[in-house]
Structures are given as structure tokens and as C-alpha cells.
Amino acid sequence: MPASKPTPHAAIDEAELHSDVAILGGGMVGLSLAILLAQALPHRRITLVESLPYPAAGGSDQPMFQPSFDARSSAIAWGSQSIFSAMAVWPALQQHLTPIATVHVSDKGHVGGCRMQAQEYGVPALGFVVDNAWLGACLLARAQQFTNLTINAPASVKALAPRRGGYGLQLENQGQVVDHNTRLAVIADGAQSGLRQRLGIASQVTDYQHHALIANVAFTQPHQGVAYERFTATGPVAVLPRAKQEGALIWTLPSEQAEAVAEQGDDTLLAQLQTAFGQRLGRFTRIGQRTLYPLQLTQAKEQVRPHLVVMGNAAHSLHPVAGQGFNLSLRDCQSLATSLAKHDAGDDQFAQLCALQAYQSQQQADQWLTTQFSDQLPRWFSNPGLAQAAVRGAGLLALELVPAGKRRLAKQSMGLGGRL
Numbered sequence: 190m191p192a193s194k195p196t197p198h199a200a201i202d203e204a205e206l207h208s209d210v211a212i213l214g215g216g217m218v219g220l221s222l223a224i225l226l227a228q229a230l231p232h233r234r235i236t237l238v239e240s241l242p243y244p245a246a247g248g249s250d251q252p253m254f255q256p257s258f259d260a261r262s263s264a265i266a267w268g269s270q271s272i273f274s275a276m277a278v279w280p281a282l283q284q285h286l287t288p289i290a291t292v293h294v295s296d297k298g299h300v301g302g303c304r305m306q307a308q309e310y311g312v313p314a315l316g317f318v319v320d321n322a323w324l325g326a327c328l329l330a331r332a333q334q335f336t337n338l339t340i341n342a343p344a345s346v347k348a349l350a351p352r353r354g355g356y357g358l359q360l361e362n363q364g365q366v367v368d369h370n371t372r373l374a375v376i377a378d379g380a381q382s383g384l385r386q387r388l389g390i391a392s393q394v395t396d397y398q399h400h401a402l403i404a405n406v407a408f409t410q411p412h413q414g415v416a417y418e419r420f421t422a423t424g425p426v427a428v429l430p431r432a433k434q435e436g437a438l439i440w441t442l443p444s445e446q447a448e449a450v451a452e453q454g455d456d457t458l459l460a461q462l463q464t465a466f467g468q469r470l471g472r473f474t475r476i477g478q479r480t481l482y483p484l485q486l487t488q489a490k491e492q493v494r495p496h497l498v499v500m501g502n503a504a505h506s507l508h509p510v511a512g513q514g515f516n517l518s519l520r521d522c523q524s525l526a527t528s529l530a531k532h533d534a535g536d537d538q539f540a541q542l543c544a545l546q547a548y549q550s551q552q553q554a555d556q557w558l559t560t561q562f563s564d565q566l567p568r569w570f571s572n573p574g575l576a577q578a579a580v581r582g583a584g585l586l587a588l589e590l591v592p593a594g595k596r597r598l599a600k601q602s603m604g605l606g607g608r609l
Contacts, residue, residue: 207369208236208339209539210529211358213346213384214377215239217263217321218501218518220328222375224276225526227335230533235335236371238360239342240378243329244322252326254285258405259478260320262437264289264416264429264512267307267316272523281327287430288314290414297421297465316416316512318429318437346384349374354537355496373529373540376499380487380506385499395486395564399424400447401509402440404479405431406462409471412436418511421465425510428470436470438462439509441484451479484508486564493545498525505556507563517559524552 210226212219215237223237245253265273265286273279292315294303307315332338347366348359356374360367376384385392412430419426424441431437440462442450450458459473466473487506492499500521507514525548532544 206355206372207234208371209233210373210375211236211238211356211369211371212375212377213238213349213358214375214379214501214503215241215243215340215342216377216379216501217324217328217515218522219375219377220325220332221272221276221519222377222500222522222525223332223338223340224278224328224335225272225522226529227332227338228276229526229530231337232535233337233533233539235338236369237332237338237340237342238344238346239340240345242343243340244326252281252323252330254323254326256285256320257322258407258435258475260322260405261403261480262318262405262429262431263321263324263515265317265319265324266512266516267312267314269516269519270317272519275523276331278327278331281330282319282324283317285323286317286319287432288414289316289318289416289430290314292416292418293469294418295420297419297467314414318416318431320431349384349387351494351496355540372496372537374497376497376503377501378503380485380502382489382499382503385489385503388494388497390494390499391490393488393490397484397486397508398444399441399484400444401482401484402438402442402447402451402479403482404438404440405435405477406438406459406473407435407475408473410434412470415469417466417469419466423465426462426466427510427512428466429512438476440465441510444483447481451481486560488560493542493549495542495545496540498545498548500525505560507560508566510563510566513559513563517556520555521552524548 209230210233212223212235215223216239219237219239223235226233226235270279273282290307292305305315307313332340341360341362344360344362346358347361350357352370355370355372358369358371358374360369376382378384406428411433414430416430417428423443423446425439426441427439428436429439450461453461455476459476462476463473485506486508487502489499489504492504501518502514504521505514505517507517528544528548528551529540532541532547533539
């Protein structure tokens with residue numbers, strides 16, 4: 190018999206309950222939230238739903254590392270290390286990380302620059318670079334260790350609707366459709382969230398009219414743990430350290446130019462990159478598989494409703510400058526887990542609106558500051574006007590001369606600014 194559709198606003202009976210929390214989207218944010226909730230709420234049932242199959246692992250506590258020159262990477266801020274440590278993920282994760290010892294910011298064609306070094310702030314690294322595949326493998330291995338966490342992958346959400354005391358879902362797995370009732374539904378299915386749209390949650394979108402060209406590159410000089418952020422007339426060019434003489438490239442280009450640049454031959458593209466970036470890493474010798482991403486600032490106009498939370502890129506998708514997006518979402522996950530645990534009285538009144546509003550209130554300043562930082566920085570530095578260029582150069586020079594301003598910039602880059 191076909192599964193019945195969820196009945197809106199009908200009460201969820203305890204006998205019908207399948208989970209206390211259903212996380213809809215099992216990417217890096219969804220997995221991180223699942224681990225934090227499973228730890229903070231050991232007596233609650235957590236379900237993770239992911240539409241794609243997860244890769245095979247070497248065992249629940251032995252994630253597999255498969256290095257690849259073309260592996261996509263993420264920047265992990267120093268402030269995120271404590272969250273991964275609390276999740277018991279850090280010992281495995283750090284086996285294949287590249288520390289960022291220095292962040293070097295410059296403005297092409299203009300004087301002035303800023304160099305932030307970990308030793309100035311008493312930390313071993315300002316952040317880290319990790320292959321997404323390795324980060325995902327470590328998170329999955331940890332998630333599989335919890336008895337109160339059920340992972341459904343591949344499975345898709347065919348329907349969801351509010352019910353009194355929670356949400357009713359329809360999940361499809363290998364052609365079989367089943368009903369699933371939960372007290373709290375968490376939407377974490379990405380910036381173009383179909384689930385967010387289905388529930389009529391509007392989003393505010395700012396189109397930067399730029400694309401990011403993502404690829405890995407090799408060069409002739411060791412990077413020495415330096416992450417470069419080079420601002421040009423067309424947008425930022427970032428190179429994050431990976432292996433000894435490899436880096437992760439995030440090259441921002443106007444949308445009308447990006448596709449033509451990405452389709453060029455390796456030699457031509459590397460020559461253009463060399464002109465934009467300069468000689469700080471010697472000569473670029475190799476570029477890997479290229480991916481183009483349209484750059485937009487997407488912000489959900491609602492992040493919480495009764496028994497519903499919007500998380501990750503579905504809540505706020507940022508410009509990639511300074512690598513703030515995932516780190517902000519990780520702090521959101523920690524804050525939500527803490528708020529739910531604090532307001533959990535152990536009864537069926539779990540995940541009431543007051544707990545969700547407390548989470549939103551706690552993260553409001555962090556989200557605003559981090560979003561503004563990611564939004565305004567590339568706008569200011571991409572303005573080619575001479576007056577703006579002079580002020581930028583003076584500002585970068587001032588950062589070198591005024592410790593308080595430089596410290597504030599470093600704190601933001603380290604994922605600590607939004608907590609001040």
C-alpha cells in the first residue's frame with residue numbers, strides 16, 4: 190500500500206514518533222550537527238537523512254584517507270578546532286591537515302599589505318586546510334559510533350508538513366516510501382534549499398555578478414604555511430596551503446569572464462593567474478580540475494519556526510573570502526545543541542520555540558558580523574577607483590602599525606571575531 194501523506198497540524202503521538210530530531214541534509218554541516226546533538230542529548234533519538242550515498246569507510250573508528258591532487262578543500266578556522274575537539278573528531282582530522290601559520294593580505298598594484306602570524310597571537314596556527322573528503326570521512330566515522338543516531342543514506346524527503354508537536358515527513362529509500370514523525374526538523378540541504386522553498390521560507394539573495402574558479406595548483410616554491418589573499422581589480426585571488434608545494438585556489442572573476450578563463454588551456458590559464466597573483470610562490474606549474482561557482486550572498490528570512498530550524502548554507506551562504514562560511518555554520522551547530530540541551534526537561538515538550546529562539550538570539554551577533562565581514566571586504570577591495578585604492582593602501586599599512594586593528598582582523602579570520 191502507498192504511504193499516506195503527513196497530516197498537517199495533527200498531533201504526534203509517542204507511538205508514532207520516529208525521532209526527536211530529523212536533520213534533512215547530511216553534508217559537513219548536517220553531520221557535524223548530528224554528532225553534537227547525539228552527544229548533548231544522549232536520551233534523544235536523532236535521524237540524519239542524506240540524498241546521496243556515503244562512501245565506504247574502513248570501519249566505524251578508522252576513516253579512509255585517499256589523497257588526490259584534485260580534492261576540494263575547506264579552511265578550518267582556529268576557533269573551530271575546539272568544537273571538533275569536543276566532538277572527538279580532532280585526533281583523526283589532524284592527521285591530514287595543513288596548518289596556516291601566516292595570512293598575507295595584499296592589494297595588487299598598490300602599496301601596503303598586512304601579514305598576520307600565528308605566533309603573534311600565541312596559537313600554533315591561525316587555521317587549517319583540509320580536504321573535504323577527509324573531513325567528511327572523519328565526521329561520518331564519528332557519527333556511526335552513536336547508538337542514538339540513525340543515518341538514512343541515500344534517502345530523500347518527498348514531503349514534509351507541520352504537525353502539532355513536530356513535523357511529519359515522507360522519506361523515500363530505494364523506492365520505498367515511509368512516514369516519519371519528528372519533534373524537530375532541521376533543514377540543512379544547501380544554499381538552493383528545495384525544502385526551505387517548499388515551506389515558503391523566503392530568502393534574500395545578493396548576486397555579486399562574479400564566479401569563483403576553484404582548482405588546486407602547484408608551484409615551484411614551498412608555501413611555508415602561508416595563506417594568501419590577493420585583491421585584484423576583478424576580485425580576490427586566494428591560495429591556501431595544501432601539500433608542500435601545492436595550494437587550493439579560489440579565484441574570483443566577473444561572471445562574463447569566468448567561463449572563458451576556466452576553459453582556457455593550462456599554460457594560458459596559469460600565465461593569467463601568474464599575472465594576477467605575482468611571484469610569491471614562484472612559478473605556477475600545474476592546475477587541476479576546475480569548477481566554477483556563482484557567488485551570491487543568500488540569507489533565509491526565517492531561521493526558526495515552531496519545531497523547525499534552518500541551518501548551514503540553507504540559512505546563510507556567504508562569499509568565500511576568508512573562508513568564513515563553514516566555520517560560522519559549525520558555531521551555529523554548537524549553539525543549537527547547547528540551547529536544546531539547556532531547555533530539555535526530558536518530556537514531550539522538546540524543541541519548543543523558546544529553545545529555538547534562544548539559539549537564534551545567541552547567534553544573531555555572530556551571524557551578522559561574519560556576514561558583513563564576508564560581504565563588505567571583497568566589495569571594498571574590488572573597487573578600482575584611485576581614491577578607494579589609496580585609502581585601502583593606507584588601511585593595510587595602518588593594520589601593520591596599529592596592533593588593535595590588526596588583532597581584530599586576525600580574530601575574525603580565526604573564527605573568534607563574532608564571539609567578541
